[in-house]
Amino acid sequence: MPVLKTDALELRSGSDVVSVRQAVRTWAIEAGFTLVDQTKIVTAASELARNTIDYGGGGIARLELLSEGSRRGLRVAFEDQGPGIPDIQQALADHFTTGNGLGLGLGGAKRLVNEFDISSRVGEGTRVVITRWR
Amino acid sequence: MDRIPILKLRDLLLVTIQVDMHDRLALQLQDELTTRISETGARGVLIDISSLDIVDSFIGRMISNIAAMARVLDAETVVVGMRPAVAITLVELGLTLPGVRTALNVDKGMALLEHTSPARVDQPEADARSQD
Numbered sequence: 001m002p003v004l005k006t007d008a009l010e011l012r013s014g015s016d017v018v019s020v021r022q023a024v025r026t027w028a029i030e031a032g033f034t035l036v037d038q039t040k041i042v043t044a045a046s047e048l049a050r051n052t053i054d055y056g057g058g059g060i061a062r063l064e065l066l067s068e069g070s071r072r073g074l075r076v077a078f079e080d081q082g083p084g085i086p087d088i089q090q091a092l093a094d095h096f097t098t099g100n101g102l103g104l105g106l107g108g109a110k111r112l113v114n115e116f117d118i119s120s121r122v123g124e125g126t127r128v129v130i131t132r133w134r
Numbered sequence: 135m136d137r138i139p140i141l142k143l144r145d146l147l148l149v150t151i152q153v154d155m156h157d158r159l160a161l162q163l164q165d166e167l168t169t170r171i172s173e174t175g176a177r178g179v180l181i182d183i184s185s186l187d188i189v190d191s192f193i194g195r196m197i198s199n200i201a202a203m204a205r206v207l208d209a210e211t212v213v214v215g216m217r218p219a220v221a222i223t224l225v226e227l228g229l230t231l232p233g234v235r236t237a238l239n240v241d242k243g244m245a246l247l248e249h250t251s252p253a254r255v256d257q258p259e260a261d262a263r264s265q266d
Contacts, residue, residue, distance in 0.1 A: 014157035039219040046190040094228055108227040
């Protein structure tokens with residue numbers, strides 16, 4: 001699948017969450033997303049970026065603008081070298097939280113995108129990839 | 135600017151969130167708003183989010199917390215001006231903002247707050263009275 005462009009943003013603090021939101025918004029507009037679709041992927045990215053910082057101890061967000069035939073897509077991968085998630089199914093369930101959140105982050109983000117992939121190894125880190133197509 | 139202004143309108147406090155809030159700013163707003171409610175005896179808090187292009191679970195939690203804290207301090211909170219795309223996304227995310235009332239705009243939010251505290255009597259300002 002052709003990748004039109006890529007970028008990587010560091011995730012260390014709360015202001016980095018804002019930077020990721022702004023970058024995802026700009027790219028979603030470039031991909032021709034409707035306002036609602038822009039809002040969904042920006043919101044999902046905001047949830048996952050915060051997870052990367054709060055639970056993964058920081059990491060990186062990788063953006064990819066995709067092209068497949070006539071459609072455009074936006075993929076964002078969130079990677080950390082944190083403690084990992086022992087039980088992914090449990091972590092995806094609504095209202096499951098280990099922190100002080102509402103426990104909507106992972107499951108909620110999954111509902112806002114077309115494709116959602118998560119891989120995690122305890123002691124090594126977590127990678128969550130979301131994709132939304134126009 | 136690193137601060138969200140809180141305006142006093144009669145016995146209401148109006149907060150217009152216009153910046154892309156990062157986490158520290160959100161927590162600072164919580165602190166300042168509860169302090170202002172306590173100092174002014176405000177009966178209502180209007181939070182205008184018409185400038186926000188997303189509400190994620192962090193901001194949602196902050197709004198719910200403000201409403202809960204305000205209620206303990208005898209003030210009602212109304213969130214006004216949510217954008218349609220934000221409302222759609224919020225529901226799909228699973229965020230229902232429990233205990234938070236909403237209105238379409240500031241006018242309707244003020245009307246809602248006036249309506250819910252019928253026992254309250256507006257006291258005219260002292261200098262306004264002296265002009266009579």
